[in-house]
Every structure is written in structure tokens, then in C-alpha cells.
Amino acid sequence: MFPVYLTEGYRSFLEQRFPAERRRFAQLAQSQQPEILIISCCDSRVSPSAIFDAGPGELFTIRNVANLVPPYQPDENYHGTSAALEFAVQALEVKHIVVLGHATCGGVKAYAQKAKPLSEGNFIGKWVSLVEPAVAKAGDPEAPNYLTRLEYAVVAQGLENLMTFPFVKERVEDGRLQLHGAHFGVASGSLVVRDPETGAFKAPLDTAGLPVRSAAAIACD
Amino acid sequence: MFPVYLTEGYRSFLEQRFPAERRRFAQLAQSQQPEILIISCCDSRVSPSAIFDAGPGELFTIRNVANLVPPYQPDENYHGTSAALEFAVQALEVKHIVVLGHATCGGVKAYAQKAKPLSEGNFIGKWVSLVEPAVAKAGDPEAPNYLTRLEYAVVAQGLENLMTFPFVKERVEDGRLQLHGAHFGVASGSLVVRDPETGAFKAPLDTAGLPVRSAAAIACD
Amino acid sequence: MFPVYLTEGYRSFLEQRFPAERRRFAQLAQSQQPEILIISCCDSRVSPSAIFDAGPGELFTIRNVANLVPPYQPDENYHGTSAALEFAVQALEVKHIVVLGHATCGGVKAYAQKAKPLSEGNFIGKWVSLVEPAVAKAGDPEAPNYLTRLEYAVVAQGLENLMTFPFVKERVEDGRLQLHGAHFGVASGSLVVRDPETGAFKAPLDTAGLPVRSAAAIACD
Amino acid sequence: MFPVYLTEGYRSFLEQRFPAERRRFAQLAQSQQPEILIISCCDSRVSPSAIFDAGPGELFTIRNVANLVPPYQPDENYHGTSAALEFAVQALEVKHIVVLGHATCGGVKAYAQKAKPLSEGNFIGKWVSLVEPAVAKAGDPEAPNYLTRLEYAVVAQGLENLMTFPFVKERVEDGRLQLHGAHFGVASGSLVVRDPETGAFKAPLDTAGLPVRSAAAIACD
Numbered sequence: 001m002f003p004v005y006l007t008e009g010y011r012s013f014l015e016q017r018f019p020a021e022r023r024r025f026a027q028l029a030q031s032q033q034p035e036i037l038i039i040s041c042c043d044s045r046v047s048p049s050a051i052f053d054a055g056p057g058e059l060f061t062i063r064n065v066a067n068l069v070p071p072y073q074p075d076e077n078y079h080g081t082s083a084a085l086e087f088a089v090q091a092l093e094v095k096h097i098v099v100l101g102h103a104t105c106g107g108v109k110a111y112a113q114k115a116k117p118l119s120e121g122n123f124i125g126k127w128v129s130l131v132e133p134a135v136a137k138a139g140d141p142e143a144p145n146y147l148t149r150l151e152y153a154v155v156a157q158g159l160e161n162l163m164t165f166p167f168v169k170e171r172v173e174d175g176r177l178q179l180h181g182a183h184f185g186v187a188s189g190s191l192v193v194r195d196p197e198t199g200a201f202k203a204p205l206d207t208a209g210l211p212v213r214s215a216a217a218i219a220c221d
Numbered sequence: 222m223f224p225v226y227l228t229e230g231y232r233s234f235l236e237q238r239f240p241a242e243r244r245r246f247a248q249l250a251q252s253q254q255p256e257i258l259i260i261s262c263c264d265s266r267v268s269p270s271a272i273f274d275a276g277p278g279e280l281f282t283i284r285n286v287a288n289l290v291p292p293y294q295p296d297e298n299y300h301g302t303s304a305a306l307e308f309a310v311q312a313l314e315v316k317h318i319v320v321l322g323h324a325t326c327g328g329v330k331a332y333a334q335k336a337k338p339l340s341e342g343n344f345i346g347k348w349v350s351l352v353e354p355a356v357a358k359a360g361d362p363e364a365p366n367y368l369t370r371l372e373y374a375v376v377a378q379g380l381e382n383l384m385t386f387p388f389v390k391e392r393v394e395d396g397r398l399q400l401h402g403a404h405f406g407v408a409s410g411s412l413v414v415r416d417p418e419t420g421a422f423k424a425p426l427d428t429a430g431l432p433v434r435s436a437a438a439i440a441c442d
Numbered sequence: 443m444f445p446v447y448l449t450e451g452y453r454s455f456l457e458q459r460f461p462a463e464r465r466r467f468a469q470l471a472q473s474q475q476p477e478i479l480i481i482s483c484c485d486s487r488v489s490p491s492a493i494f495d496a497g498p499g500e501l502f503t504i505r506n507v508a509n510l511v512p513p514y515q516p517d518e519n520y521h522g523t524s525a526a527l528e529f530a531v532q533a534l535e536v537k538h539i540v541v542l543g544h545a546t547c548g549g550v551k552a553y554a555q556k557a558k559p560l561s562e563g564n565f566i567g568k569w570v571s572l573v574e575p576a577v578a579k580a581g582d583p584e585a586p587n588y589l590t591r592l593e594y595a596v597v598a599q600g601l602e603n604l605m606t607f608p609f610v611k612e613r614v615e616d617g618r619l620q621l622h623g624a625h626f627g628v629a630s631g632s633l634v635v636r637d638p639e640t641g642a643f644k645a646p647l648d649t650a651g652l653p654v655r656s657a658a659a660i661a662c663d
Numbered sequence: 664m665f666p667v668y669l670t671e672g673y674r675s676f677l678e679q680r681f682p683a684e685r686r687r688f689a690q691l692a693q694s695q696q697p698e699i700l701i702i703s704c705c706d707s708r709v710s711p712s713a714i715f716d717a718g719p720g721e722l723f724t725i726r727n728v729a730n731l732v733p734p735y736q737p738d739e740n741y742h743g744t745s746a747a748l749e750f751a752v753q754a755l756e757v758k759h760i761v762v763l764g765h766a767t768c769g770g771v772k773a774y775a776q777k778a779k780p781l782s783e784g785n786f787i788g789k790w791v792s793l794v795e796p797a798v799a800k801a802g803d804p805e806a807p808n809y810l811t812r813l814e815y816a817v818v819a820q821g822l823e824n825l826m827t828f829p830f831v832k833e834r835v836e837d838g839r840l841q842l843h844g845a846h847f848g849v850a851s852g853s854l855v856v857r858d859p860e861t862g863a864f865k866a867p868l869d870t871a872g873l874p875v876r877s878a879a880a881i882a883c884d
Contacts, residue, residue, distance in 0.1 A: 002401055002414045003257055003317050007425040008686035009273035010412050011433045017271060018410040018435065025266070029408030030325060034265035036224055042305045044255035044281045045246070049268040050238060052230035060265045063284040064301040065308055074342035080285040080301045083348035084263045087286055087327065090339035096224050104251060106308065118311035119388045121295035127304035167340045180223055187250030187870050189239040191231050193223045204228040212232045214239065244450035250870045428629050428689045444843055444856045445699055445759050449867040451715035452854050453875045459713060460852040460877065467708070471850030472767060476707035478666055484747045486697035486723045487688070489712040492680060494672035502707045505726040506743040507750055516784035522727040522743045525790035526705045529728055529769065532781035538666050546693060548750065560753035561830045563737035569746035609782045622665055629692030631681040633673050635665045646670045654674045656681065 024056050034060040037088040039081070039158065040100040041067045041107065045186050048100060060088045066107030067099055068130045069158035072165045082165070089167050095177060097168075099158040101151045102184040107131075108151050112141075133157050152201055155181040155194060189214040245277050255281040258309040260302070260379065261321040262288045262328065266407050269321060281309045287328025288320055289351045290379035293386045303386070310388050316398060318389075320379040322372045323405040328352075329372050333362075354378050373422055376402040376415060410435040466498055476502040479530040481523070481600065482542040483509045483549065487628050490542060502530045508549030509541055510572045511600040514607045524607070531609050537619060539610075541600040543593045544626040549573075550593050554583075575599050594643055597623040597636060631656040687719050697723040700751040702744070702821065703763040704730045704770065708849050711763060723751045729770030730762055731793045732821035735828045745828070752830050758840060760831075762821040764814045765847040770794075771814050775804075796820050815864055818844040818857060852877040 018025065038048045039062045048054065048061055062084045070081055088094045101108075109115075111128040118124050137153035138146065159179050162168050171177035181194030183201055190213065192201035203211035239246065259269045260283045269275065269282055283305045291302055309315045322329075330336075332349040339345050352371070355378035359371040380400050383389050392398035402415030404422055411434065413422035424432035460467065480490045481504045490496065490503055504526045512523055530536045543550075551557075553570040560566050579595035580588065601621050604610050613619035623636030625643055632655065634643035645653035681688065701711045702725045711717065711724055725747045733744055751757045764771075772778075774791040781787050794813070797820035801813040822842050825831050834840035844857030846864055853876065855864035866874035 002403070002425045003319075004428060004690045004692070005257065005275075005279065005686070006273045006319065007427055007433055008689050009275055010425065011427070012274040012686060013272055014410060014433070014435050017274065022410070025410060026408055028266045032265045032327075036226065042281050042283050042309070044253045044278050045249045047268075047270040047275070047277070047280075047282070049270055050277070051234055052227045053233040053238065054226075054230055054268070056268070056271070057265050058226065059268075060263050061268070061284050062263050063282050063305075065305045068301075070299055070301075072342070074344075076347070077298050078291055078300075078348055078351065079344050080289075080291075080348060082342065083344040084284075084286045086339050086342065086344040087331075088263070091327065091345075098224075098227065106253075106312065110308075118307050119386075121293070121303065121307065121386075123295075123300050123304040123307040124312075126297065127299055127301060130299065165340075165342075182223070187247055189235060189243070189246055204223045204231065206228055206232070207225060212228055212235065214235050244447070244454060247450045247870050248446045250446070428692045444845070444867045445761075446870060447699065447717075447721065448715045448761065449869055449875055451717055452867065453869070454716040455714055456852060456875070456877050459716065464852070467852060468850055470708045474707045474769075478668065484723050484725050484751070486695045486720050487691045489710075489717070489719070489722075489724070491710040491712055492719070493676055494669045495675040495680065496668075496672055496710070498710070498713070499707050500668065501710075502705050503710070503726050504705050505724050505747075507747045510743075512741055512743075514784070516786075518789065519740050520733055520742075520790055520793065521786050522731075522733075522790060524784065525786040526726075526728045528781050528784065528786040529773075530705070533769065533787075540666075540669065548695075548754065552750075560749050561828075563735070563745065563749065563828075565737075565742050565746040565749040566754075568739065569741055569743060572741065607782075607784075624665070629689055631677060631685070631688055646665045646673065648670055648674070649667060654670055654677070656677050 021056055028057045032057055032060070032092070034058055034092060035095045036060065037062070037085070037094045037097045038100055039064075039067050039069060039097065041065065041102055041105060043102060043105065046100070046102045046184055051184055051191065060084075060092060060094060065124065065127055066105055066111075066131065066154060067101055067158065068107075068127070068154065069099065069161040070130055071161045085162070085165065086167065089165075089171065089177065093176075096180060097162060097177065098180045098182055099155045099162075100182045100184060101155040103148065103151065103186045105151050108154055109147060112147060112150055152183060152194075155183060156199060159194075242277055249278045253278055253281070253313070255279055255313060256316045257281065258283070258306070258315045258318045259321055260285075260288050260290060260318065262286065262323055262326060264323060264326065267321070267323045267405055272405055272412065281305075281313060281315060286345065286348055287326055287332075287352065287375060288322055288379065289328075289348070289375065290320065290382040291351055292382045306383070306386065307388065310386075310392065310398065314397075317401060318383060318398065319401045319403055320376045320383075321403045321405060322376040324369065324372065324407045326368075326372055329375055330368060333368060333371055373404060373415075376404060377420060380415075463498055470499045474499050474502070474534070476500055476534060477536055478502065478538045478540065479504070479527070479536045480540050480542055481506075481509050481511060483507065483544055483547060485544060485547065488542070488544045488626055493626055493633065502526075502534060502536060507566065507569055508547055508553075508573065508596060509543055509600065510549075510569070510596065511541065511603040512572055513603045527604070527607065528609065531607075531613065531619065535618070538622060539604060539619065540622045540624055541597050541604075542624045542626060543597040545590065545593065545628045547593050550596055551589060554589060554592055594625060594636075597625060598641060601636075684719055691720045695720055695723070695755070697721055697755060698757055699723065699759045699761065700725070700748070700757045701761050701763055702727075702730050702732060704728065704765055704768060706765060706768065709763070709765045709847055714847055714854065723747075723755060723757060728787065728790055729768055729774075729794065729817060730764055730821065731770075731790070731817065732762065732824040733793055734824045748825070748828065749830065752828075752834065752840065756839075759843060760825060760840065761843045761845055762818045762825075763845045763847060764818040766811065766814065766849045768810075768814050771817055772810060775810060775813055815846060815857075818846060819862060822857075
């Protein structure tokens with residue numbers, strides 16, 4: 001039987017969200033025109049559409065383990081993330097790409113702790129080996145908060161890898177496309193975005209230039 | 222600058238959703254224990270957490286173009302979808318996997334219409350070639366509603382491909398894991414789920430055995 | 443560490459419920475004077491204070507597996523339920539006792555299906571043997587809904603067993619104490635109470651004589 | 664007639680709480696999977712589901728007089744509390760057990776003041792004799808706050824007695840189960856939890872390490 005959680009959740013969608021957005025869904029019936037591509041983690045605690053309170057049609061969303069961006073590798077294999085990236089950039093012509101990392105990421109941790117294979121195929125082991133080039137950006141593994149620094153580094157590395165795709169590089173350079181890094185804190189609801197100048201992660205600024213921060217993030221200052 | 226749509230959406234999340242779910246986020250701070258894996262499309266109109274009104278921690282979510290499940294292929298390449306599947310089943314021990322297709326899927330259409338490569342790498346062309354084995358299940362390409370039938374067939378094929386993974390097969394056979402297919406209609410908000418006996422897609426049933434259907438779906442009868 | 447679910451739940455209690463009921467809690471600081479004793483199950487889905495939206499100080503509550511009332515047995519052993527019953531009736535002088543059963547009761551099922559011992563001590567096996575005298579009241583085990591009928595019979599048997607306590611019998615007979623049976627449906631939110639004349643379980647009546655029923659219970663008619 | 668307080672409370676549940684939690688109740692229709700067992704008092708002022716703002720399905724709850732845990736005693740008698748403990752640990756595999764004491768506990772007081780039997784059966788007298796081993800932990804009976812210290816000691820003794828159950832001991836030792844002590848203040852709404860290192864009772868800490876305390880508790884500093 002279809003999971004009760006989903007059936008009842010769908011009922012709730014039909015009763016509450018869908019009536020409020022019926023017009024938008026009707027408008028979107030034939031095609032989508034999102035301006036933003038989000039590359040985030042499969043993690044159940046990190047739903048981009050929830051964190052950004054996004055309506056239908058707004059976020060083209062890739063979700064893979066540890067929000068990884070493989071480098072450009074045009075061979076005969078299946079590249080799910082690269083395919084979605086190509087579709088978003090070349091077919092939908094999105095204007096922004098956001099790589100969204102998050103706290104206590106199981107994929108980053110599996111890499112850092114050299115976790116044992118989960119099955120004979122060792123799919124996770126191979127996939128998270130994509131974290132490798134980020135290590136140099138993460139600082140001392142023995143110092144505090146290493147996993148958080150590594151999560152930040154994975155985001156920065158993802159932005160670098162995006163630039164290895166010729167169609168991304170070209171559009172970034174001519175100004176049609178912008179790349180962004182961000183990190184979600186889960187427990188406190190805090191979101192920080194990467195300053196492209198300094199590489200530091202800080203609260204996003206609104207149009208008045210004021211930081212948008214959670215109460216918990218403010219309390220921890 | 223970080224997209225205004227996201228900064229303001231995050232503000233809305235902080236003011237509305239996060240306070241209502243602060244307890245759940247705190248509880249989830251250290252780890253996730255979702256019972257459901259959703260494999261759905263990157264499409265901006267199809268957010269599983271919206272369609273199922275899911276709270277934080279509930280849905281481990283893979284999103285790739287056309288909600289495709291590659292068959293088991295334990296080689297040296299990166300397999301993002303297989304890695305996420307392995308993590309969900311072997312590490313998180315989810316109890317349900319839902320392959321969620323949707324209407325007017327650009328990836329399925331790209332395959333059906335043999336679209337031209339979007340870039341030199343032709344990532345989408347190779348990725349959507351995974352649709353191929355589903356064609357035989359979709360019926361006459363000249364008859365009406367072929368694309369919808371092909372979307373349904375992609376879901377059915379995904380369920381078949383899931384069973385090529387030994388760790389999935391074992392758990393399905395001993396009852397620890399259930400596989401489900403579903404399809405979201407976008408325009409009308411209709412959701413249908415696949416009957417494992419007949420292969421037909423119908424409204425999901427609630428615990429009283431009554432179908433949960435959108436007003437539009439009812440009106441179309 | 444104390445469970446986050448409880449710490450955050452307590453925060454929620456402090457912020458919402460406690461301020462609204464601070465006066466009542468202050469009034470109750472030295473002693474309680476409840477008029478109702480509820481004997482219900484430990485089951486996590488059946489909280490009497492939730493189902494009856496009860497405020498602090500209103501319900502003296504025994505919760506044991508399968509809401510069982512052992513018969514009067516004045517020996518040297520520890521009788522937790524009989525002790526609580528004695529305290530409620532003799533010290534607090536409650537005016538009502540409600541035995542509250544519920545749907546899909548694990549304890550009743552363990553008895554009906556002769557479940558294997560859960561540990562060497564077999565505490566559950568011995569405890570649910572108290573269901574035995576109710577069997578004769580439950581009808582044909584092969585006919586549909588046997589477990590529900592057995593749950594009803596356990597409630598009826600509990601009311602009978604209450605009358606084996608001299609201090610209960612005396613007060614019921616002189617009108618100071620009333621005994622009631624009820625059953626909660628979980629899935630549909632339906633509550634039914636036992637008609638002392640006929641033994642049938644029906645929706646409770648309000649002071650205007652109208653049944654108070656859930657929408658689901660109405661829909662199932 | 665069924666008590667009006669309950670009928671009207673049930674109406675309130677149907678109109679307010681049930682619609683908000685219909686999905687959760689539907690999901691719970693077939694079985695429960697609570698992670699926490701609470702052992703608390705029957706006292707009408709101490710509802711665990713209220714104090715922890717717990718939703719349906721979250722707390723498996725034993726309520727007996729004075730929240731007592733009898734020691735392991737595998738004989739032929741009925742042991743209601745041990746049976747519920749066995750069910751929670753062995754069948755439901757809860758991860759936490761909380762023994763929750765409270766202020767002005769009538770059962771503890773009855774023991775301390777050697778209250779007269781309440782009936783010929785003297786059920787309370789025998790039951791609260793389980794307080795006996797806690798006396799040595801409570802300090803000088805003539806010094807101030809003896810009853811509070813005895814309530815704390817009963818909680819500590821309960822935790823000790825839990826460890827006499829082989830199935831509890833085994834799971835605590837291999838890390839699958841954690842034991843906790845707590846005490847609720849009634850009048851001020853204050854909750855304190857037992858520090859397993861020092862045995863002191865203090866405010867619980869949230870995930871940021873900050874104490875969660877009632878305004879009254881803060882004012883009393």
C-alpha cells in the first residue's frame with residue numbers, strides 16, 4: 001500500500017497548498033521557466049523548496065549525496081548531475097546556480113571517516129571520492145569543526161568544478177549566469193552564503209543590505 | 222549578490238515555517254531517520270516536499286532529470302543515483318522507495334523527440350538514453366497520449382531497475398522494503414499511484430479505502 | 443543527554459500551555475482533587491489527556507498494558523493497579539471511573555495470538571492472561587472483527603472486576619461512584635462509550651442528547 | 664451518563680487537535696513506534712503528554728502511584744509495570760526510558776508519613792513499600808525539603824531497579840537504550856533532569872547547551 005504519510009500529505013497539499021497556487025500550476029502546465037538551479041543534498045532535513053519557501057516553477061533542483069558537482073568529463077558514461085546541469089543551463093537558461101551544503105552531512109562524513117563500503121558495489125565510496133579535491137581547502141583535520149570546514153570546502157570546490165563546464169564558464173564570463181555557495185545549519189535554521197571575494201560564509205543580505213538571520217544565530221553571537 | 226528571491230524566501234522560512242518546526246529541526250540536529258526515499262525529477266514544478274506536504278526529516282530525496290533509475294552497474298565510475306540509493310537503503314534503512322514521474326517531463330520528451338545535443342558533451346542525450354528500455358512498455362507512439370504513457374513506463378522501468386540492485390531485491394523479498402510508482406499531473410494537481418497488480422495508475426487510497434483525488438481529477442470523470 | 447524531543451517539547455509547554463494554565467497549576471500546588479479516574483493503555487497513540495482535552499488536575503490516570511483491571515486479590519504482593527484504584531477511590535474519592543480501551547491494542551493481540559514470551563521473565567504473557575475471562579464475552583474468534591470485539595470485552599470485564607473491590611462496590615451501590623467503559627479508534631479519531639443497559643458501544647451524547655462523533659465515523663455510516 | 668467533562672473535552676479534541684493531527688493518527692492506525700518510555704505518576708497534575716507537548720505515537724507511558732519501578736522479580740504473579748517495561752523494551756525497542764517524579768507526590772508522602780491503610784486490602788501500603796530502598800539516598804528526614812529529596816531518591820532508585828532487568832541492562836550496556844531521571848515541580852512548571860554523573864537535578868539543556876527553564880525557576884535563583 002502507498003505510504004499513509006504520503007497519501008495524507010497529498011490530501012493536505014490538495015486542501016491547502018494547491019488551491020492557493022492553482023493559478024500558478026495551471027500557468028505552468030505546459031512548461032517551466034525557472035531562473036535558479038539548486039544543487040543540494042538528498043538529506044531529508046534539507047529541502048530547498050522549504051528553506052527558500054519556493055513556489056512551483058521557481059527552483060530547478062538537483063539532489064545528490066553531499067551536493068557534489070563532478071568535474072566536466074565528456075565520455076560515454078551516464079552523468080546524472082552533469083546532464084541536469086546541462087539541461088538547466090542550455091535548455092532552461094537559468095540565471096543562477098546555487099550549491100547548497102548543510103551541517104552534519106552524512107556523505108561528507110563518510111568521506112572524512114573513510115567509512116566502510118555499504119554494499120559490494122561501494123557506490124557511496126566511489127561517489128564521495130569526489131570530495132577529495134576539497135580537502136586542501138578545509139584546513140587542519142585535527143582542529144575543531146573540521147567537518148563543517150569540509151562541508152564549506154565541498155561547496156567551494158563545487159563552484160570550481162562548475163567552471164570546468166565550457167557552457168557554464170562562457171555564461172559566467174559574459175554575465176548571463178551567476179554562481180553562489182550556501183550552507184544550511186539544520187538545528188538552528190541558520191543559512192550562510194559564501195562571499196565570493198573572501199570565501200567566508202555569512203548571513204545573506206536583503207535589498208537594504210541587512211543580514212537575514214535566525215534568532216538562534218543571533219543568540220550565538 | 223545572492224538571489225533576492227532566495228533571501229526573501231529564507232526570511233519567510235525563518236518567520237513562518239522554522240518557528241513551527243523548531244522542535245523537529247532540533248531533534249534532527251545530529252542525524253536523520255527518514256523512512257521514505259523519493260526518486261523524482263529536477264523539474265521546478267514537481268517538489269516532492271510540497272506535493273506530500275512533508276516535514277523536515279521525512280523524505281530522503283534524489284532528483285535527477287526524468288526521475289531515472291539506472292540499472293545496477295558496479296564499475297569504477299561515479300553513479301550519483303546508485304550512490305544515493307545505496308545510502309538510503311543500506312545506511313538509513315528506508316522502508317519505502319517511491320519513483321515519482323510527472324506530466325510534460327522535458328527529459329522524457331527529449332528522448333522521445335530525439336532532441337539535438339544541448340552541448341558538445343551531450344550529457345542529456347546520454348542520460349535520457351536510460352529511457353530506452355521503457356519504450357516497449359509504452360504502447361503505440363502514434364496513438365494519443367504517448368508522452369504520458371512513456372512517463373508511466375519510465376516509472377515502471379525504474380521499479381524494475383531498482384530490483385537489479387541486490388540490496389534492494391533482498392529487502393523487498395524479505396518484506397523490509399516496499400517499492401511504489403506514482404505520477405504527478407502538475408496542471409490539475411492530480412496524483413496517481415501505480416497498482417502493482419495491474420500496472421494501472423489510479424488515485425491513492427486512504428486508510429478508510431477511499432480515493433484521495435483533486436477536484437479537477439474528479440471533474441474530469 | 444535528555445531526549446531533544448522532550449527538552450524541546452518542554453520548551454513548548456513553557457511557552458504555550460503553562461502560561462495559559464499558570465493559575466490552575468498554582469492552585470494545584472499543594473494537592474489534587476480530581477473527580478475522574480481513567481484506566482487506560484500505555485499505548486503511545488492513546489493519551490487520555492489529549493483525547494479528552496483535559497486540563498491539569500482533572501484526570502487521575504492509570505496506564506498499564508491493555509487497560510486491564512485485575513480482580514480484587516488482597517495478598518502480600520505488589521498490585522500497582524489495585525493500589526492506584528484504592529488511592530483514587532478511598533483517598534481522592536473520585537466520582538467516576540472510566541475504563542478506556544482502544545483499537546489495534548498490542549496487549550490484547552498478544553493474548554489472542556498467543557505471542558511468544560518477550561523475555562525469560564515472560565511478564566507480558568502473565569499480565570495479558572488477565573484477558574482470559576473476557577474471551578467468553580467476545581463472540582466467535584473466527585468471525586470478522588474479533589480483535590475489536592475482544593477489546594470491547596476487555597473493557598466490559600474490567601468494569602466487572604472493578605465491582606470485586608469492596609470499596610468500589612459499596613460506593614457504586616450507594617451512588618457516590620459511577621463506572622464507565624469507552625473505546626478509542628485511533629485512525630478515525632472515533633470514541634465510543636459503553637451503554638450499561640445493552641453493552642453496546644456508541645458515540646457519547648452531549649447534554650442536548652446529541653451524539654458527538656468524528657467526521658470519519660459519520661462518513662462510515 | 665458519561666461524564667460531561669469528558670464528552671465536551673472529546674468534542675474539543677475532535678474540533679481542534681484531531682484535524683491538526685489527522686495525518687499522524689492515520690499513519691499510526693496499524694501500529695505504534697515510540698522511541699521513548701515514560702514511567703510517571705497517576706497524579707492528575709502530571710500529564711507527560713502535556714508537560715512534553717507530545718504528539719500521538721511519541722510516548723509509551725506507564726502511570727502508577729509514585730512512578731515506582733519494582734525490581735526484577737520473575738515469578739508467577741502479575742507485574743503490570745514490569746510487563747509494560749518488557750513490552751516497551753523488547754517489542755517496541757524504545758531508545759529512552761524516563762522516570763518522571765513530581766512535587767507533592769501523595770504516594771511518596773503516604774510512605775514517609777506511614778499513612779494508615781486506605782482499605783482492608785492495604786494495596787497502597789504494600790505498593791509504596793517499594794519506596795523503602797530509596798530512603799538511604801534521601802538524607803536527613805529532619806532537615807528541610809525531605810519529601811522533595813525523597814521524591815528525587817525514588818527516581819534514582821527507579822533507575823537502579825531498571826538495571827536489575829536483564830533485557831534493560833544488556834541494552835544500556837551496548838548503547839541501544841538510555842535511562843533518564845526527571846522531576847516536575849507542578850506549581851512553577853519547572854522541570855529538572857538528573858545528571859547521571861553527579862546525581863544532581865538541573866534544568867535540561869537544549870542543543871545549543873542552554874538551559875530550558877520556566878520563568879518562575881529563573882526568578883527563584
